[in-house]
Amino acid sequence: SLSFAVFGAGNHDWAQTYQRVPRLIDATLEKKGAKRLLGLGEGDAGGNSFLESFNEWEEDLWEVLAKEYNIKTKGSSALPKIDLQLVGTPTDRAAILRQPDSRLGLVVENKLLTAPGAPAKRHIEFELPDGMTYQAGDYLAILPLNPPEYVRRVLARFTYSYSIIEIMLNASGPTTLPTGRPVGVSEVSSGFVEIGQVVTKRNISTLLEYTSDPTTRSNLESILNNYNLKEGNPQTSMLDLLEKYPNINLPFSVFIASLPTMRLRQYSISSSPLWNPTRVTLTFGVISHGQFLGVASNYLANLRGGDRIQMVVRPSAKAFHPPSDPSVPMVLFAAGSGMAPFRGFLQERAMQAQAGRQVAKSTLFFGCRMPDEDYLYADNELAEWSKLGVVELRPAFSRAPERSEGNKYVQHRIWADRTLVRQYFDKGAKFYTCGGSQIAIGIRETFIRIIGEHFGKEQAEDIFKRIQSERYATDVFG
Template sequence: MVDTLQLLGGIGGVAVLLAGIVFVVKGKKAKDEPTSAVAIVNKKDKVVKSRPQEDEDLHVKVLFGSQTGTAESFANRFVKEAKEHGLKAKAVDLEEFEIDFIAQEKNLVFLVATYGEGEPTDNAVKFHEWILEGGHDVTGMSYSVFGLGNRQYEHFNAMGKLVDEKLQEFGGKRITPVGLGDDDGTLEDDFESWKDRLWTPLRLSCGLTAKQEAVKAAKTESKFKIVEHEGAEVKVVPENPESMEGHKLHYATVTAVRELHGEASGRSCMHIELDMDGYDIQYHTGDHLGIFAPNPAELVEKAGRLMKFDLDGVFSLELRDGTAAKKPHFPQPVTFRRALTSFVDLTMPVRKSLLKTLSEFATNQDEAKKLATYGSKEGKAAFEKDIAAAEKTILDILSDFPSIDLPKDLFFELCPRLPARFYSISSSSSLYASTIHITCSVVDYNKSSGQHYRGVCSGWLQDNLLQSSHANMKVPCYVRHSTFRLPENPSTPVVMVGPGTGLAPLRGFIQERRFQKDSGSTVGETVLYFGCQHRDKDYIYKEELLEACNEGTLSALHLAFSREKEKKVYVQDLIRENADDVWRLLQAGCHFYVCGAMKMAKDVKKAVTEIAATNGKMSGNEAEAFVHKMVEEGAYQQDAW
């Protein structure tokens, strides 16, 4: 379930990554006021807002809500293809969309991803709040929605469904039924099918004829152009940017780190403590911490070689016209090295559409044909086998197809922004108000192609924590609030299921229950199901859990060691073995928490549903309704990926 800065402080050779450059330039004159025949008066603030004149000539605006860049890339593709259908379109970040003018819009296309457990992406939060306010009138506006989701999650495409439903409720006219893309299966195919159904009714909605003579697709051109600055006077920018992706950054000091796995594990999982003292920050037990980590230097060097970048050269991205979202991935002017290190995702697996675009720039005809095939409907099987299964990145493709002569500006548009990596906070905010603990499992494996892969953030943390002194290390981060919360009444019993690093937020819950108990509150039963492979290899926080049992915070601790016996045992198996006790707690109104891999979470929910059916003497449908009611009331929560 289902995203950049650099290391700060005293680690030699790394702190320099945050040092950027900025030009000494004259101040800009005030931006001209937009002109338009449409104006809105905000009575509360006595402000008159004008709709930009440039928007008057548009047929359609394409609004995107994106967390990792996929919806944004889909929006830019839609704008390009719209030209082939005789439509003038513009991509707009939902965060920058002037919601006051929505009733004046004629045709809107929404490409919105669902994040986490049915939540909006960060750039769609304000629009989501507007939707939930209700009572709006958009009569006269036509729209169509495509949602980006994953069927593995409980709230599949919740955001897309909500936007589609509410806009119709507000009086909007639906152009085509909502499209629901599944990133666990055929997201790009779903998008292509939805677009095929949309073009004709969209043209009619724009006052055009149903069909027009096909317009030959122009060669892909970036919405931005690179302006390189040679010999300009520059100075170092502040090492601590105040914000990133719209979030206020905190530079937390690492105060403690320890390895949680045994030596025989062959893997690494770190307990990290971060001092947030001095920052105006409040977190709640169960929240997430987003960390911005830099790309590895070797990847940056590889990108420089493949794209022939002068890594120490300085450049800016300037908008070519008004058809793109006006927000590059990074502040500028900036060096190519800094941009590639801190702001561009170089490790995301490529999608079919990218290969189709790259085929346009391959000068070798055989390479161009092969890339085009991978990007076509007919080449789906070959793409899955050769590209998707091997988790190929854009740098892999540029290496495998050396005749690709990709424009520098387009490279930066095709690569999504380097996202924050999120970790469940594994401490109690009541016990550690100014300190945040995280539990970080290092991602380290060989791809099917044999290529070695190491997690961008977990690898960066490991390099600078376990393999060197972490004195004065600063970690750029911010807190993302979660709905994963303990019950308000401490006397409510809780059942927690968290194998592996799924234990992280539950560790915080255990600490919180101990704090409540020590503060004199009556605390209900606290039951934990934990699982790992071997008790001597990856049983994390073992001493803490045993202590919690001994001093009474944990009422029961059930352990599943999946690799110690011939027959593998998992947490869901233990839940079934303890069906009577689980049912007793469910009947007592317990809150049930599950954290970890999505497959495990689905298996646990299935086990709980079976217990409700068997012990509660319910039909299958009644048992599903029983668990669904718990979910709706917040009594059954999961944080899964």
């Protein structure tokens, strides 16, 4: 008889088809009499806990498989056995991490866009590796290093110092750690594992194996028994628990074997190849909440001109590019660092206009806090492109709504200017949204509401579904 367990990967931005195929497979297998091992798992690539959702589901799956097939397991025994001995020289990190298509690009400049005291947004420019190309709307994936503060905390917790520069790792199974050759302790901690990754149930079980103190065991067991990824602290890491409970005698080799492999991070490119085909820019927010530091954003923030980093261009969804015909108008909805791809879109239109092509005027609806604090690119490029006739600007300032015609958030500005939005809709414009998931939901609801003013709510939903694949594209994060 057939046994099954299904985990579905999808993106909630595609609401019509989200999890449709995994749910169909799951229901069909059950209907046909197959034996269910575990409830349907679902991961949302458009959210901020995709990997955590899978890790939690996977841990439950291994527990079920162990019971079903009488397999005896013991916590960290499932981890590759890593032996460590002190010994030195750097390794090819990208190859070891199985990212062979990433290559070294060069930092040209890195500057702060926001006022002092405001949440930091930065602009960074790179020279691409030879032969690497891109389109406006694509992503640049970068291979970061952990923040130096994370590395310092690891070395302190395991009583290493930077003077111990050489260790040798040997693994009994597949691993993406640098094995069989000398490597620095700080290098392993910095570049090969996700130190700040949210702690998993498997991690907690591993910590329990190396805990003899009754109070610590009781506390860890309580955390394990009440573990809920959605309701728990999404920023608690394995390192946080090791620092909180110093009597856990976890070896460094087990610690690094317990952590996920360092992975590439994707950022929307904020430039157009018509500006410069060999260079790209990124526009990004720097994430920092107490001890929690965004790995990639802090890495990028600390780069300087002349630095080299591993990178690769990744294509975006087919619909998330400027129309090939520049006479098709665009309506752009964004907030915060969601500005990134739209700077590239508008830069492309500006270059086309300067080359003498007929370019339709587009409109940018943009939400931020204050006009003199975080209205990105407003005083230079956006002002210039507005004078050129490429774009009309419709901002919303959450902390100064009186300076944006009484509109606090971007969806408020869209609704206030719904006559304009409706005119664009009738002209066949393409609509784009980039920003956090909650902002994207609010914009979508406002857009459908505008359509519904004329066609009614039910018909508006149907119209939106019809145009979604060709005229309404989204790039949502968080």
